[in-house]
Amino acid sequence: FGYIGPDKNGQLHYHNLSRQVDTSYKFSELNIWKVFDTDTEVIFYSVKYLFRYQKKTGKFKITTLPENTFLGFMVNDNLYIGNFDKGLMMLTDNKVKLVQGGDFFAKNDIFGILPWSSEELFINVGGMGFFIYNNKTGKTKPFENTPLEKETNEFFKSKQVYFTTFIYKQVIGIATIGDGAFFMTRDGKIIEHFDHDQTHLIPDNIVTSIYAEQEGNYKVVWLTTNKGIAKIEFDLPIFNLYNEFGLSDIPVKIANFNHSYYFSTFSGLFKLSYATNYPEIKPIPEFENKTIYSVTPIENENIKQLIVGTTAGIYKVTEDGKTNYIDKTENIIPNQVLYDKKFPNSLFVGSERGIKRLNYIDQKWQLDTSFYPEITSFIAWLSIDNKNNLWIATLNNGLIKVDLKTGQKSYYDKSKGLPSINSPVLYNLNGHIFVSGDFGLYAYNSQLDYFQPSTFFGNKFATSPIHHIHQIDRQTFLVESRNRIHKIIVKQDTIYTDDQIFRRLPEMIVKDIYTDLTKTIWIASSEGIFVILPISNYIKHFDPNIKIPYFPFNVHLSRFTSAKDDSSYFFGNFPKIIIENEDTIYHLSTSQPDFIKPVLPFKFNDINFRFSSPYYIDEENVLYSYKLEGFDEKWSKWTNETKAVYTNLKEGSYTFKVKAQDVFGNISLTTNFSFEIEPPWYRTIWAYIVYFIAIISGLYFIVKFYTRKLERDKKRLEKIVQERTAEVVKQKDEIEGQKAIIEEKNKDITDSIRYAEQIQVAVLPTPTEDLSKHLEFFLYFQPKDIVSGDFYFTKFINRANLFLAAAVDCTGHGVPGAFMSLLGVTFLNEIINKTDVSHTDQVLNHLRDNVIKALNQEGKEEQKKDGMDMALIAFNTETGIIEFSGANNPLYLFRSNDKPALESEKKFEEDENITMYEFKADRMPIGLHDHADIPF
Numbered sequence: 001f002g003y004i005g006p007d008k009n010g011q012l013h014y015h016n017l018s019r020q021v022d023t024s025y026k027f028s029e030l031n032i033w034k035v036f037d038t039d040t041e042v043i044f045y046s047v048k049y050l051f052r053y054q055k056k057t058g059k060f061k062i063t064t065l066p067e068n069t070f071l072g073f074m075v076n077d078n079l080y081i082g083n084f085d086k087g088l089m090m091l092t093d094n095k096v097k098l099v100q101g102g103d104f105f106a107k108n109d110i111f112g113i114l115p116w117s118s119e120e121l122f123i124n125v126g127g128m129g130f131f132i133y134n135n136k137t138g139k140t141k142p143f144e145n146t147p148l149e150k151e152t153n154e155f156f157k158s159k160q161v162y163f164t165t166f167i168y169k170q171v172i173g174i175a176t177i178g179d180g181a182f183f184m185t186r187d188g189k190i191i192e193h194f195d196h197d198q199t200h201l202i203p204d205n206i207v208t209s210i211y212a213e214q215e216g217n218y219k220v221v222w223l224t225t226n227k228g229i230a231k232i233e234f235d236l237p238i239f240n241l242y243n244e245f246g247l248s249d250i251p252v253k254i255a256n257f258n259h260s261y262y263f264s265t266f267s268g269l270f271k272l273s274y275a276t277n278y279p280e281i282k283p284i285p286e287f288e289n290k291t292i293y294s295v296t297p298i299e300n301e302n303i304k305q306l307i308v309g310t311t312a313g314i315y316k317v318t319e320d321g322k323t324n325y326i327d328k329t330e331n332i333i334p335n336q337v338l339y340d341k342k343f344p345n346s347l348f349v350g351s352e353r354g355i356k357r358l359n360y361i362d363q364k365w366q367l368d369t370s371f372y373p374e375i376t377s378f379i380a381w382l383s384i385d386n387k388n389n390l391w392i393a394t395l396n397n398g399l400i401k402v403d404l405k406t407g408q409k410s411y412y413d414k415s416k417g418l419p420s421i422n423s424p425v426l427y428n429l430n431g432h433i434f435v436s437g438d439f440g441l442y443a444y445n446s447q448l449d450y451f452q453p454s455t456f457f458g459n460k461f462a463t464s465p466i467h468h469i470h471q472i473d474r475q476t477f478l479v480e481s482r483n484r485i486h487k488i489i490v491k492q493d494t495i496y497t498d499d500q501i502f503r504r505l506p507e508m509i510v511k512d513i514y515t516d517l518t519k520t521i522w523i524a525s526s527e528g529i530f531v532i533l534p535i536s537n538y539i540k541h542f543d544p545n546i547k548i549p550y551f552p553f554n555v556h557l558s559r560f561t562s563a564k565d566d567s568s569y570f571f572g573n574f575p576k577i578i579i580e581n582e583d584t585i586y587h588l589s590t591s592q593p594d595f596i597k598p599v600l601p602f603k604f605n606d607i608n609f610r611f612s613s614p615y616y617i618d619e620e621n622v623l624y625s626y627k628l629e630g631f632d633e634k635w636s637k638w639t640n641e642t643k644a645v646y647t648n649l650k651e652g653s654y655t656f657k658v659k660a661q662d663v664f665g666n667i668s669l670t671t672n673f674s675f676e677i678e679p680p681w682y683r684t685i686w687a688y689i690v691y692f693i694a695i696i697s698g699l700y701f702i703v704k705f706y707t708r709k710l711e712r713d714k715k716r717l718e719k720i721v722q723e724r725t726a727e728v729v730k731q732k733d734e735i736e737g738q739k740a741i742i743e744e745k746n747k748d749i750t751d752s753i754r755y756a757e758q759i760q761v762a763v764l765p766t767p768t769e770d771l772s773k774h775l776e777f778f779l780y781f782q783p784k785d786i787v788s789g790d791f792y793f794t795k796f797i798n799r800a801n802l803f804l805a806a807a808v809d810c811t812g813h814g815v816p817g818a819f820m821s822l823l824g825v826t827f828l829n830e831i832i833n834k835t836d837v838s839h840t841d842q843v844l845n846h847l848r849d850n851v852i853k854a855l856n857q858e859g860k861e862e863q864k865k866d867g868m869d870m871a872l873i874a875f876n877t878e879t880g881i882i883e884f885s886g887a888n889n890p891l892y893l894f895r896s897n898d899k900p901a902l903e904s905e906k907k908f909e910e911d912e913n914i915t916m917y918e919f920k921a922d923r924m925p926i927g928l929h930d931h932a933d934i935p936f
Contacts, residue, residue, distance in 0.1 A: 001032050001044045001051065006586045010596060011571035017044075017053060021060055025049065036074040043079065045072050050079075050091070058583070065096060073113040075121060082110030088123075088133070101138025112164035114172065122172075124161050129153040149188035156182075167212045167219060167234060170543045175207035181223055183234075185542050194223070194232060198245075202230040213616075214551040216666055217537065220616045233617050237533035237541075238504055246270065246281035251524035254514040255295040257306040258319050261522070263529060264292035269308060286315070286323040294337040300344050303360055307347060309334030314349065314358075316365070326358065326365045338382040343404075348390060350379025355392055355402075372409070375400060380423055386431035387446075393426040399435070410449070417442065417451030427469050429456070429477070436466035457488050458495040470513035478521070480510040485523070500664045504618055505530060553615040555624070555660045555671040560598070563606035563645060569598040570673065592673055602680040605649040612642050613660040613668060626658040651679035753786045753815065760787050760818050763825045765794050775803055775877065789817015793828050801878045804832060804840075807889065808870040811927070823854055824868055824926075840872045840885035844936040848887075848926045857928035867927020885936050886921025893917045 002016040018027050032051075036043040041061075044051040047070065050063040068084040079091040080099075088102035088110065105125060112124035121133045122143070130143035130153055144150040156174070159182075163175035167183060171191070174182040180195035180202060196205045206226035212219050212234070223230040241247060249265035256262075261272040269287035273280045287310065294309035306317040307326075311333055314326045336350035347358040347365070357371035377400075381393035384404075392400040398413040398421035413421050419439040427434045433444040434454065440463040443454035455462045457479060468480035477488045485505060487498045508525040515521050519534040535541055537548055560570035575596065576589035600607070613622050623638040630652055636644075638661055653676050660668040681687060764781075781792055793806040806828065810820035827850040831843050847868075851857075855866055869888035876882070884891045894916050895902065904917040924931050 001027075001035075003042075006571075006573045006575040006588055008575055008586055008595070009571055010573040010575050012573060017060075018051075021051060021062070025062075034072060036072070036079060038074075038077060061094065063091065063094060063096065069096075070109050071111065073110075075113050075115050080113050080121075084109060099135065099138070101133070101140060104133075104140045111162055114164055114166060122164070124164050124174075126160070127157065129157040143188070146188065152184065152188040152190060155190075162207070163209050165210050165212065167210075167221060168539055168543075168546070170546065171539065173210040173212065173221060175210050175223065177206050177208075180205045181207045181210060189542075191542065192234075194230075201232060203227040214549075215615055215617050216553060216662060216664065217548060217550055218617060219539075231616060233504075235538040236504060236617070237501065237535050237538045239531045239533075240527075241272075241279060241281060241529040241531065245279050246283075247529065248283075250526055251511060251529050252292065253295045253512045254522050254524050254529070255297050255306060256514065256516055257295075257297040257299070257317070258304070262295050262306065263524065264295045264308070266291045268292065269295065284317075284323070293334055296337045296339050296347070298339050298347075300341065302345065307337055307339070309337045309349070314365075335379055336382045338384070340384045342384065342388060348382055348384075350382050350392065352378050355379055355382075372402065375409075381426035383426045383428040383433065385428055385433050391426055391428075391433055393424050393435070394421075396422055399424065399426070412451065416449070419451075425467060425469075427471075429469065429471055430474055434469070436469060438465040440464055441466055456490065461486075461488075468510045468513065470515070472515050472519065472521075478513055483507040483509060485510065501532065501536070503663045503665065550666075553613060553660070553662065553666075553668045555611055555613050555658045555668050557609065557611045557656075557658065557671050557673050559608070559610040560656075560673065560675070561608045561610075562600070562604045563608050563647065564604060567604070569600065569675070570596070598675040600675065600677050602651060602678050605651075605677050606647040607645075607649070609644040609656055609658070609673075610642060611644075611658050611671070613662075615660065615662055615668070618663040621663045623661045624658060625661070626656065628654055628656050630654040649677055651677050651683065750786075756815065756818055757787050760791075760821060763822055764791060765825070775875070777805075785814045787815060787818035789813045789820060791821040791824060793825060795829075795832055797832065800838075801876055803875045803877060804843075804872065805875075806870050806872040808868050809889065810868050811866040820866060820868065823851065824870075827851065827854075840874050840883045841936045843872060844870070844885050844887055844926065848932065848936075851927050852932070855927070859928055867925040867929070869925050871921060884919055886919075887924060887926050887936065888921050890921045891919040893919065 001018050002014055004012050004014050006012055030046045030048060032044050032046050034045040036045060040055055042053040042055070044053070046065075048065055050065065050072075052061040052063065053059075054061060065081065066083050066086060066089070069089075070082045070084060072079055072081045074080075081089045081091065081096055082105065083089050085106060086098050086102070087104060087106040087108075088099050089096050090099050090102075105123070108128055109126040110123060111126050112122075114122040116122040116132060119134055119136045121135060123131045123133050123140075125131060131140050132143055133140045142150075143153045159179050160177040161174055162177050165173050167173045170186055172184050172186070174184060176182065180193060182190055182194075183192040184190050194202050196202050202223055202225055204225040204227035207223050208226075209224040211222045213222070214220075218236055219234045221232040221234040223232065247263065247265070247270055249267040251263045251265055251270075253264040254261065255264075263270045263272070263281065267288075268290055269284045269292050270281045271284055273282055287308065291311040292308060293311075294307075296307040296309075298305050298307060304319050308315040308317060308323075314334055314337070315323055316326055317323050333351050334349045335352065338348040338350075339346075340348075345360040347360075349356040349358060354376045355372055357368040358365045359368055360366075375392070377397045378395035379392055380395050381391075383391045385391065388404050390402040390404055392402065394400065398411065398416075398418055401410040401412065402408075412418055418424060418435065419442060420437060424435040424437050427436065434456070435442050435444075435451065441454045441457060441461060442451045443456060444450075445452050453462055457477070461479060461481060464481045466479055466481050468478075470478040472478065475489055475491055477490065479486045479488055484507060485502045487502055489496055489498060505523075506527050508527040510523060510525050512524040513521065514524075521530075521532040521534075523530040523532070533541065535544075537546075539546060539548070556572065557570070558572040559568060561568045574589040574592050575586035576593055577595075578585045578587050609626070611624065611626075613619075613624070615622055621640070623640055624642060625635045625638050626644050627635045628644075628646060631646065631649060631654060644656070644658070653674065655672055655674045657670050657672050659670045662668075678684075779792060779794070781788075781790075783790070789810040789812050791808050791810070793804070793808065795804045796802070797804070808821070808824055810817045810824060812820060824847070827847050828843070831837055831846040831850070834846075837843060837846060851867060857866075871886045871889040871891055872884070873891065874883040893902070893904075894914055897913055897915055901915070902917050904919055906918040908916040908918070922936050924934070924936075
């Protein structure tokens with residue numbers, strides 16, 4: 001015997017302690033049955049000796065046990081020992097003594113002792129059953145205070161009970177040799193039995209030990225058997241009725257009739273029975289080898305029957321269990337059988353050939369042959385809404401709505417909003433009709449008579465594939481999407497999911513869901529039948545007030561290695577130093593000590609981490625996320641990968657962090673591991689010192705060399721500067737003379753242009769004060785140069801009550817443009833004064849002719865095509881009518897939205913009150929052009 005402990009690198013080694021004991025003890029002839037740990041010593045238990053390792057001294061105390069000693073049990077820090085000859089004994093003051101009243105157990109083997117109360121022990125005696133021993137009075141009594149305890153005690157007397165332990169304070173685990181494992185409450189009720197022959201959850205019925213471990217909110221129970229170790233997720237409120245219980249095929253439908261559960265399959269109808277300690281699913285002989293499509297219970301004042309739809313037609317099962325064919329003459333193969341309490345004497349049957357109705361008349365089901373014989377589609381789903389409309393979902397032709405009062409039919413396909421006409425699944429949720437499928441969820445809008453996408457289950461499921469919906473109550477729904485079941489609570493102001501317990505279910509195809517009166521959920525699926533209790537923990541079924549603490553779980557970093565040569569720098573265990581008897585001993589620790597912080601050479605900067613989580617509820621679906629501080633900016637995505645690889649890391653300090661997520665979405669504690677990577681030799685501090693000295697030396701010699709060169713260059717440059725200075729002085733005098741001449745000429749030119757500006761300003765029209773009586777307007781004229789090639793023109797013609805205004809852009813800028821503007825103003829005054837000119841287009845046509853004539857434009861290649869672009873309006877101040885003509889320049893009109901809209905090529909909404917309209921100009925200038933013969 002010995003112990004396993006870490007070395008300074010965290011690698012575990014076996015340390016043999018038996019070598020410290022006198023060799024006269026022949027360990028080859030001894031079996032060490034158990035190991036007990038107390039605050040002061042570790043006891044290695046054999047049936048002949050107690051080898052007691054003293055933690056303080058590191059020495060052994062050896063206690064000899066009486067002849068015929070059997071097993072020992074540590075209870076409340078007291079070591080109790082069973083002796084066949086003497087009875088119940090206890091280790092006291094380094095001696096084994098008989099306890100008060102312990103001779104009661106003489107001539108029997110004790111297989112288990114548990115603390116029952118502050119003064120009582122629960123003792124299992126081989127072949128005698130269970131007893132309660134009072135260690136204060138020394139009295140012993142059988143575990144038979146109640147009829148249930150007596151019945152249970154008698155039951156276990158016939159079993160070879162080998163081991164007992166507490167799972168909870170209220171539940172005892174009982175291991176037997178040959179009958180598997182039992183679990184019993186303190187009041188004697190057997191709540192679970194795991195037997196290899198019945199459940200196959202354990203590899204063998206010889207169970208030698210039971211260990212319970214808290215995993216988050218639940219207990220995992222481990223069993224040691226003759227053929228290996230078994231694991232049981234003990235108190236999850238989920239049960240699977242395996243095929244071993246008698247179900248030989250995939251269940252399709254679930255029904256509760258006459259206080260019994262029925263399951264339909266494609267190979268028959270099965271009934272759940274609890275005639276023994278195990279659930280048994282027994283086939284009903286009348287339906288053997290028949291494909292069962294539907295099971296529909298009917299329970300009202302007149303009828304109490306289970307309607308079973310098969311390939312051979314429709315049957316009824318009565319309360320006494322008798323089975324009868326409803327109508328042998330009509331071969332109906334029902335895909336769906338619908339019963340609604342609003343029609344208590346009717347059954348609606350959807351088949352491959354259409355819809356049928358059966359009416360209960362004179363204690364007999366009779367077929368209504370007149371019920372919509374024209375509907376011949378394959379019927380997949382049926383439902384009745386709160387307005388007594390029968391909804392029919394067909395396989396390939398969409399939906400049909402039948403008003404059962406008026407007989408009116410309505411058909412629904414893609415034109416009525418259905419995203420698909422192929423196999424939509426039909427539901428009545430709170431009186432409203434919904435359809436689902438790969439396209440998501442759609443709801444029927446009765447006001448629009450149209451199907452619309454629905455967010456009834458929130459945005460997440462609006463477009464997710466939905467293949468099954470089950471309503472538990474008005475607010476609670478089970479939705480199957482992508483082979484996973486989600487519990488959705490729909491309240492007035494919020495929608496949220498409560499998926500935690502459903503995450504433990506495997507991915508599966510859901511066939512049917514049923515909720516009984518206790519809100520226990522039954523699920524028929526491709527993986528069998530699952531039963532989910534309406535409690536968070538199975539143990540609460542027996543003790544509703546129990547408080548179950550949450551135990552956080554950890555991630556174990558198992559290895560830290562180099563990816564280049566697979567060298568290991570960490571072996572999965574954190575050691576801590578303990579000094580015992582002047583010896584250094586390494587014990588296990590939960591955190592990384594400073595002395596085990598690896599420092600890696602730069603050449604080993606490719607590293608691997610391996611990790612796992614000792615969490616054993618659906619451990620295959622535990623996910624991991626990690627982050628390397630100093631390298632990663634964020635955590636990795638959740639994955640079931642149990643390793644992380646990093647390559648080409650730079651020198652520096654790093655901390656690897658890893659966490660796990662269990663199947664319920666709980667996050668583990670984070671495990672941290674710090675390490676360093678040394679820089680390469682050329683980036684070490686000594687290398688930088690050498691670099692610095694070399695740079696300083698180099699700079700010194702470079703400066704010295706260039707200083708001498710600069711002194712030589714200085715003397716040469718001084719001579720050149722003297723020569724250049726004399727030359728520059730001479731050139732300066734010449735330039736100043738030329739400057740005076742240029743300034744004089746420039747003044748003459750500027751004075752001329754200033755005078756031209758006065759002429760241009762004088763020519764431009766000035767609005768009269770009388771005009772302000774008719775119009776509100778303003779002018780903005782800001783030439784780029786002294787004189788401008790752009791000009792404006794305004795004139796009010798009293799005889800016609802016309803206000804004319806033009807904005808003109810002449811060819812050229814400055815003086816050339818100013819000459820063109822003088823021509824333009826002059827010609828416009830002449831043209832407008834003509835009485836035969838009454839419209840803006842005529843003005844532009846005359847102006848073009850005058851410009852062409854004035855500039856002698858004949859279209860020759862060497863001639864410039866000077867001209868003008870302009871926008872001209874004529875506004876009648878009496879009628880409010882405006883005329884516009886344009887040469888390349890458009891008109892923009894801003895108009896209030898409370899006035900009628902205008903027709904124009906472009907509109908621009910300025911704001912909610914104003915619209916801007918653009919009126920295009922003719923695409924030709926005032927002047928010679930390819931289209932000069934075309935009038936404006």
